Amino acid sequence: MLTTEHTTDNEWVTVPVISAREAEVLALLGEHRSNAEIAARLTISVRTVESHVSSLLRKLDVPDRRALSRRAAERTRPAPALPVPLTSFVGRARERAELAEAVGAHRQVTMLGPGGVGKTRLALAVAADVAADFPDGVWFADLVPVTDPGRVPAAVAAAVGVGEQLGHDVADAVPAALADRQALLVLDNCEQVRDGVAPFLERLLTSCPGLRVIVTSRARLMVPFERVYAVPPLSRAGDASDAAALFVDRATAVGWTPDPLVRDRITALCERLGGMALAIELAAARWPTLGLDGLTDGLGDPLRILTGGSRANDRHRSVRAVLDWSHDLLEPEDRALLRRVAVFVAPFTPGAAAQVAGFAPLDAAAVADGLGRLAEQSLLAVTPSATGTRYHALETVRQYGTERLADAGELTGVHARHLRWCSAAPPDAGLDDLRAALAWAADQPEHRADAHALALSLAELTFERNLLGEAQQRFEQAGVLADDAGALRRAAAVAGCRRIGDDLYRLHRAAADAARRAGDTAAAGRDLAAAATAAYRFSTSFTNLPAEDEAAALLAEARALSGGDAAVALAEAAVLADAFGALQGDTGHTAAETVASAERAVELARRTGDPVAESAALDALSGARSWTGDAFAVADAARRRIDVLAGAPPTPAATHELIDALTVAAGTALGVGALDRSRRWGTRLAAHPLLAEASHHATSWLLVADAFAGDAGAVLTGAARFRDAWEHSGRPRSLSLGAAAASVAMIHGLRGDDDARTDWLAVVRRADTAPQHDLGYGAICDAVVLLDRGDADAALDRVAPEPDQVWKWVCWVWLHWYVAVRAEASVLAGHPDAAERVAAARATVAGNPVASAQVDRAAALLDGDVPRLLATAPAFTAAGCRYQAARTLALGGRGRDALAGLGFAQCSTMR
Template structure:
């Protein structure tokens, strides 16, 4: 809480000043004199360079809030006391404070992890977040970022990989990241840290590894064995004594010389000392001495193993040789488990001759007693876990015993069976059950994928892991596993996996990947002799290029797509599936071409609709709901070019009904998310605010968008803004903005409209500074300035009319709708026309009546826009009763803002009721007419 130069008593006084206590009250609470309090206050003013007591109180309150908001360090709780390393502990803490990347380097078992944890706890108050990441379970370099994301609590964002999400989350944080056991994935850690440190200038990283990472910013901190000098005062002896006392028989002073000798012979290695101390209660000093003399020997570990590493191996050899044969077999066999495992799992993998499955539970207990396995209670039962050094040792023993292939094969079978069970599982604990075994599934897949005779098993496990990762919302891994499965399969199965990968890429809003994967699927299908499938895949790639063009970083050249579509048409022939896929692609191409023409001819618009209707009919014949929904989306888009907003909304709603029976796989999920977004947007276009909120809420609650609040809440924000629900909009605006910032500030029409709707609410509240800030966000959140002529004109006009600036509002909607049709015909046309009519009436424009008539012809059927036009008519005619009738219409349509505005426009005795209604919505009163 306090700076280093402030004493403990001064810190107490400062805290009480923050609670606004007088000197006498502080003196009474701390049981000191008032004069002493005055002295401390003077000292604090001098040390903190603050002008007066009030400034001290503010400083104390701000410090308290900072401490309360700072999350607790996410560090594992040590099970035993940290012994020794006083000098190293202080030096490493200073290194972490002064350098961006510090790597604690030393051999296995020297105590790198314990020291890193102790130092991380020591310096935690210097950071606004501390996270620990154990990389032991990570067997693939590419998954380092995912492990960090899981520890930090960051999810994947649509359109970005998980590494990008971590970079965005930590970009502005003064945080400390502790990466433990980096040596086995050094090729993944090094490039990840280079990107991380470049993007996060305030971040500090503390690494433990057996070798330097050789990356920029790195400062190595070599860690030597524990001090063995100084007799019973040495750190090594202190560690031995503490661990020996923990097993129930603390050594007395008479044996101190013998303990010193043992520690000397163990080379001061922390792991070796702890293992020896664990034997103290059963072997005593003479037993340990005998064991060291007769069994502990320096093994030749190859040119890469130094003497200290050989010492750890020697201790493990000695400890292993003291085990019964059944326990030796169990120790080496359970080394294949990457994550903590249950006794049942151990029995399945390790329970074969000479080990009886029934003996496994007792054996695990004995190994835990020998400190060779750690015991961890969990919600799903007791779990066991071997330290990484012991796991590596066990793997070597497996190879020596000729059991490596057998045990890894049994582990693979256990993983495959578990994955199959999980694929059919459900319930509240499903995620926890997957998380418990996920690292083992990945390790088994890595092993099997490298063995030609296990390709089929690896393919099945890759598909299972892809499905499970998708259900777990690990979309990046899901796509990776589907692509991996494709590489392990024949061409026919590979094409199927690539189609799934493309669908997952769609859920991630990665248009380039969708396009690439559909084309790859087509190539695989063609090699397999499936010409129809190949044609469908190429047609799908062509459709993606137009339908999801805003999700591309590089839109494919038109010539390439047209040529691909021609090839798809030739390959598909007259097969129903192929015809439907090609028709959808053709509809997408025609719609895009029509958009480029900007609607110059009615014939082109009808041609677009005709192509889309044909695609819908052909897709319906195939019985594929996903294909039919995609065709309906094309029809919805085609209808929008004709200006028929009701037909647009109807087609969008049909998509959700069509998809109701589709299981939650990647293809169906991608289509459903798009359908919900379009249903919400098109419902807004026809004034169905309740429907827009319903579809928007379903989209916002979709689990795949849990980490993408900006996409999930976009249409919900707009619907609430039109209704005037200020509290709801402002409540969602902060997480919307945070999510958008953390995801790398993507651009889309819906994001721009959402930001603009928040700006409008601030304008209706009279907060011009906040409105300006959000309008700046609009400029960065949308893809094209033309869009802002649509929703921008609508939202600006609403604010201007609210503020009584009718002439400026009239200018904002001055362009004739048919001049700006492409900007306003979609969701915003009805709103634009109604506001244009109202602004004309309030400004006394000579064409006001003509604008009312023109708007009424288009918006008929839209409850909100119709009421707004009716109100404009009543205002023009001086019809007070007609005005008040529209207030009830607005209420019925779920638009309380316009209802309240109607009362204010009516004036007289209705003004107070209108002002009260606006205040209830959290909005400011409107300006007088």
């Protein structure tokens, strides 16, 4: 059976029909999935997948799997992410063709022209024309609301659908996301933020070789890689007039179709309007009430300005003429309203307009009525919404109104009223208006206090909306505006949520300086202690970790300033606990002394009533306990952190602490075999809204718990999301990331997919330090796979060192897993000390349901007692460890297909 398929060359070819299942396989091939991953996703065997792939190669007549993946990608090319205009596009065939050619030949094309010439609509048309040349997407970003050049990356990220990555600025997220894309990006209305657009584009184009960019602007970006295309006014070609066609189309849309007999007069009128699209549309909107004669007569003086005299920017002059004409037709009250509402950046309500613009000669009633009249004049756009009607001025109208506001001497007064409205933070206030008000107030010395308050308000709003980069920026801005140590502390906490340790450290030190200037030496001491603690507690989030002597000096200074403050004692305990492990005990303190120090810090923090401080102290206690080898005490301290934070308000500091607490609790619960608790906390972490764009961190412990439970389907599904996020965030390193990657590799190994396992082992090497893989979780994961394959000698080699020789790498999460796996490998490899190792392991893991069951199984294997061996299977099942339960049955010669039912290969049986 045959069908036809449309190709990228706009031709039709005959191809064989593929089945629904083959279509599913083809789609997953387009995502570059392995056969094992496709089998897991579709719940079919790997052999069936191979059969479908062979069939697709034959039916689609492609030479290899890579070509098949390309064909799949072509079939699922995304639709352009472009706004859908509400009116038709008229004319400009020549310009569209020239611009399409320019986009094909140059990396960045700037469509240059005055406001109102029609740049945006032309850019959208061209982007749609060339969309087929960009298989990875076409995106559109409107920069009209952006008033701060530094916010350009955030606006582009929002348009592209890329969120902030923990540990990186949003400016890093877009290049990372588009690095290997063949895509087109349209940046509209760039003139007011050229200083932000130019450097961001240079960085973006350098990092993304397959990316092309169209910019619309009233001014050139003035960069060497820019290709400028001057957008001309609407032209007349022979007997056809694009300008006249536009006029007729818009006039018809409002219910008055011009008589064809006056077509030549319309063409002449459009030529007198300079061919400017905005001017023509405004004129057409007046056609029903004024008619052609009225329009011709009313445009007398402005049209003389449009066509006469020499001026550097004639096209801008034509737009101004049209707006002047529209402005002159208004009553004085409507003129006042037009210039006053120009201060709004985002769509606004009549109520907001009344508060900002409602002063003499206007009152609230006049404002509401006037907005309707301005909308009728096409000077305001009207947008119905669930919260009521909103109005929005086109950018050219906004800028025109701002100039009129200055001419009327009202600029400062209206901005001040807008600032007061924004400062009251009404529910309908948009972030763009708050940003604009803050940008104005920050430069007004008399409004510095207002700017400080607004910066704090904006910081809180952006934090609530998970815009962490801006939240940190605004808290820091507030700190600078008023030398506010508290705002700088909150900025530091947001940096912690973002996993940017360098900023966390810097901002705590800045807060200490501000507190010292205010005469609050105790607060300065606490801030310095917090900076020192951050260097130890969150060291993996630093790009440039401070030297140990620097952190120690900060702690000493904090001690001198604080006068015995509990926060400093807490910091000393945290530093001691981390330093004890980092230096392998060489701190001049015993493990018991380290635990005692942390316990004192917990008690001091509890007395303060601060849940964040108490959680931090418990973290120090958890770290100190880990060096004693008491995994249950470690897990208990971690669990207590979550209990302590349960009632804490969602401040940046509490949120940062909770994310860390959930991370540690998930890991330490795994360490004592509490797989259900580990999964519960891992699931809560994965669902945290602040980690939505950092799923590599969010899902890492959940992947580990699923892997050790033997849930292959969950691991394979989560692994793709984990890896994509990890790649896009710049491949950061941490223990949890390495453990997650090693766990995925383990699952692939148990499934018999060595290619995928090798691929993920390479990820492990990049995601964490070598010792962790060689001596810690990596050794355990490798040994599990080797034992499954019956290679006990190799497994024993991976866990050969005595636990106290590698205590730094196994004493936290992995001690119980290490000694249990080592005991079983010793038995199966026939090691002479197997009995002693089993006995020692039993004492170590007592109370851990999974590890105890594994040690009991090892003892049964040592004695050759099959009934006793099989009796351990229910213990594994009760602990939620399905893989080990199935492996027990296979080792005992029963239920050999139990592992296959979980998606794993057959393990070796007892010899």
